[in-house]
Amino acid sequence: MATLFISDLHLDPERPAITDLFVAFLRGEARQADALYILGDLFEAWVGDDDPSEVGATVADEVRALVDAGVPVFFMRGNRDFLLGDAFARRAGMTVLPDPAVVMLEGRPTLLMHGDLLCTDDTAYQAFRAQVRDPRWQAGFLAQPLDARLAFARQARAASQAHQSGLKDEGRMETITDVAPATVHDTLYRYGIDTLVHGHTHRPAIHAVDVDGQACTRIVLGDWYEQGSVLRVDATGTRLEALTA
Numbered sequence: 001m002a003t004l005f006i007s008d009l010h011l012d013p014e015r016p017a018i019t020d021l022f023v024a025f026l027r028g029e030a031r032q033a034d035a036l037y038i039l040g041d042l043f044e045a046w047v048g049d050d051d052p053s054e055v056g057a058t059v060a061d062e063v064r065a066l067v068d069a070g071v072p073v074f075f076m077r078g079n080r081d082f083l084l085g086d087a088f089a090r091r092a093g094m095t096v097l098p099d100p101a102v103v104m105l106e107g108r109p110t111l112l113m114h115g116d117l118l119c120t121d122d123t124a125y126q127a128f129r130a131q132v133r134d135p136r137w138q139a140g141f142l143a144q145p146l147d148a149r150l151a152f153a154r155q156a157r158a159a160s161q162a163h164q165s166g167l168k169d170e171g172r173m174e175t176i177t178d179v180a181p182a183t184v185h186d187t188l189y190r191y192g193i194d195t196l197v198h199g200h201t202h203r204p205a206i207h208a209v210d211v212d213g214q215a216c217t218r219i220v221l222g223d224w225y226e227q228g229s230v231l232r233v234d235a236t237g238t239r240l241e242a243l244t245a
Contacts, residue, residue, distance in 0.1 A: 003105060004030060005037045005231035007114070007199025008223035010080065011055050012044035018224050019055055021243065025228060026062045033071050034234075039199045039221060040078020040099070040114035045157065047149035048142050049087040060092040067093035076101065078114045078200065079125075082133060083142070102193065105233055111193045115200030115220070118179035118187065177201065179218075184209060188216050197221065197231065204229055206240055 011019050030036050042059065067073055075094040077084055089096050100113045120126060131137055141149065178201050188196060188209065194216040196209075204222030208215065219240060222229025228243030 001032055001034045002232040002234040003035050003037070004033045005039060005112075005197055005219075005221060005233070006224075006229065007039035007078070007221040008041045008202060008225075009038075009228075010041055010044040010223065010225060011059065013053065013055055015044075015225075018228075019058060021224070021228050023058065023062050025230070025243065026066050029230075030066055030071060031069055036066065036071060036073045037097075037103075037112065038073065038075045038094075039112060039197070040076050040116075041080045041199065041223075042075065042078070043081045043084070045153040046081035046084050047153050048083055048146070049085045050146060051150075056088070060088060063092040063094060074103075076112060076114055079116045079129065083138065100187070100191070102191065105195070106235060108195065109193050111188070111191050111196045113187075113196065113198040115179065115198035118183050118198065119177060119201070120180045120183045122177060178203065184218060185211055188218075195219070199223070204240055204242075206238070 006025075009018065009022055011022065043056070046056075063073055073092070073094045074097050075084070075089065075092075076097045076099050084096075086096070097112065099117065100111055102109050102111055104110070116125070116129060132141075141152070144152075179198075184196070188194070188211045194211075194214060196216070197219045199221040201220060202223040202225075203220050205220050207218040207220070209218050210216070219231060219238065221231055221240070222242065230241060230243060232239045232241070
């Protein structure tokens, strides 16, 4: 059996086919897994565990069914669902991981991240991330009515799109929104681990990284905007592949 890693599903009512693909994945391949790790951005937006969306209810029920079938599910918050709380996690039966987190994978320590912390060249985003991850900001935000929080999410999404559009116009999109190589190097060096798995950048690939003479590996998970992407790890090796929608 394999350990499965996914991220950046961006589930949204406007894209029901991807939710259907995720449900089929949970009911199919995932039932045979040793464990499932979801490394952030499970939802396109999450403004609190009191959100009554049908997509959220479906995900909670289907993930809980997988956990009840004996497959542990681990979740790491991303930049779109950083407000996913303990109530939803309990409902779904997921174990929430910190970012970064170290896990044992086929007998070897592996560093897991959502990936946005590695994009340090995007200083505007990092400032926004620091603000919304502040517990005081989150408490104040969650105290607002649901409609106000949903409006904020729409505005934040529009601002993000405008930010990325501006980077494209300046010809900096590819570098600014990708990981900073120096930050990847420093992160692997600090943890002393030779394998890093993350999402966020939507650039699925397996990269060889040299960290002061040590051969390391950085695995980038793909997004689920048009099709699924899954990393399978077992005793025979590591496979990063697409799922057809």
